Amino acid sequence: MFDYWFLLTLTLGVIGIFWLVNKKIQSSNDDNSNVASSEQRTSIKKFDLENIEKKIVLSLEKALKRLRILVLRADNNLSQFLKKLKAQKNEDKIFSVTKLTSCETITEADRETTRVLEINYLESAKDNPNVDNFLKLAELYLNYCDFNSCRALLFKTWEIDNKNERLFKILKDLREKEKRV
Numbered sequence: 339m340f341d342y343w344f345l346l347t348l349t350l351g352v353i354g355i356f357w358l359v360n361k362k363i364q365s366s367n368d369d370n371s372n373v374a375s376s377e378q379r380t381s382i383k384k385f386d387l388e389n390i391e392k393k394i395v396l397s398l399e400k401a402l403k404r405l406r407i408l409v410l411r412a413d414n415n416l417s418q419f420l421k422k423l424k425a426q427k428n429e430d431k432i433f434s435v436t437k438l439t440s441c442e443t444i445t446e447a448d449r450e451t452t453r454v455l456e457i458n459y460l461e462s463a464k465d466n467p468n469v470d471n472f473l474k475l476a477e478l479y480l481n482y483c484d485f486n487s488c489r490a491l492l493f494k495t496w497e498i499d500n501k502n503e504r505l506f507k508i509l510k511d512l513r514e515k516e517k518r519v
Contacts, residue, residue, distance in 0.1 A: 342401055349394060356390060469499045476508055485516055 455478055463471040472495045479488035489512065495505050 342405060345397070345401055349397060353390070353394065356387075360387070469495055469502055469505070472498070473502070473504055473508060480508060480512055480515065483515070485512065488512055 456475070459471065459475040459478060463475055472491050476488045476491040476495065479485075479491065488508075492505065492509055492512065495502065499505065
């Protein structure tokens with residue numbers, strides 16, 4: 339990778355050397371020169387300093403363009419990495435609770451996934467006992483046709499918050515599924 343600090347230090351050093359040489363020439367000119375020769379030398383010095391300034395501006399412009407390219411490459415790499423992470427996150431969520439619709443359509447793979455979800459929901463409810471965690475677990479039990487566990491969780495949720503609309507919806511779904519079975 340290109341080292342811009344080295345380039346900046348080198349440029350400033352060269353400018354400093356030219357400045358010192360210019361100072362030295364000016365002090366020697368004041369002692370040993372006449373008006374005509376000093377005018378000629380100052381025009382030459384101005385011309386040289388203008389060229390140096392143009393070269394410095396060009397080199398700084400090049401350096402800034404290269405820095406911009408590096409920043410854009412880093413941005414592109416980060417964007418691609420974030421897209422990969424998002425894709426992996428979405429691939430992990432292939433199975434959802436809503437896929438479980440009835441007791442008859444549950445396969446062995448779905449049962450294993452349901453067990454994993456149940457463990458995750460139980461751990462989150464244990465760490466953070468709130469209405470949402472209990473309702474997620476109750477929906478899982480309802481979709482898995484475990485009515486007793488679902489009812490127990492819904493009663494626990496009723497004790498915490500008896501005005502939750504999602505709770506009423508799950509209770510209604512529980513009653514309908516129990517009537518069908």
